Amino acid sequence: MNNFTNRKYIIGAIFISIGLIFLIRLINIQLINNKYKLDSDSNVLRVITQYPARGLVYDRKGVLLVYNEAAYDLMLIPRQLKEIDTNAFCKLFELTKEEFIEKLTKIKNYSTYKPSVFEKELSTEAYANIQDQLYKFPGFFIETRTLRSYPNKNAAHLLGYIGEVTPGIIEKDNYYKSGDNIGKSG
Incomplete structure (x- = not known):
């Protein structure tokens, strides 16, 4: 009978120890170390700026004064940037390596989690050329918006x-x- 009681206490102590280890680890992950929260937020949440649709402007005779054109911005989330072929990237975007490093440093200093503009207002031709190659550069994506244009x-x-x-x-x-x-x- 005494042997049975000892086993009961030993098994209970093992379960309590395992529970305490899980509890301590959970407290560490949830409250103390916020690295996992930042990682999960950057994987799940991505703020997408919705630019407003703007109408066409005509004069009283029906002549078009203002219209919209598509503009493409190359965006970067530095946290998602993995090792890339910088030579291929620079060649694709017609940048020097120094310009690439300068832009990357500026964006990383702003935020490593928020998307930032890497290259602004790409032409339609440039957008078409890079669309097929963009998958090779994780962390980079295209954001589309409209710009006002004036025919006259x-x-x-x-x-x-x-x-x-x-x-x-x-x-x-x-x-x-x-x-x-x-x-x-x-």
Whole structure:
């Protein structure tokens, strides 16, 4: 009978020890070490900026004054960037290795988890050329948006224009991020 009681305590102690090990590890993963949370957030959550659809502008005679053109931005999430063939990348985007390193450093200094603009306003031809090659460069993706175009360049400034936000505006209003456009006048 005494032997049975000892076994009962030993088995109970083993189960309690295993439970404590799981509990300590769970506390470490969930509360203390946030690396796993950041990894899971970057795998699951990706903020996609939805640019507003803007209408066409006509004069009173029905002549088109303003229309929209597609623009393609090459975006990068540095955390997802794996080892890539930088020579092939630079050749594809017609960059020097120094320009590539400079842009990459600037983006990594901004954020390793948020998408940032690597190359702005790619032409339709450049977009078509890189579309088939982009899978070779993990972390890079294309974001499509529209830009305003003016068929008659005379007095286009009267209809208003937009420009990239300045660092001063970003400091004042953290709603904006680097690369965003803001209405300037009009």
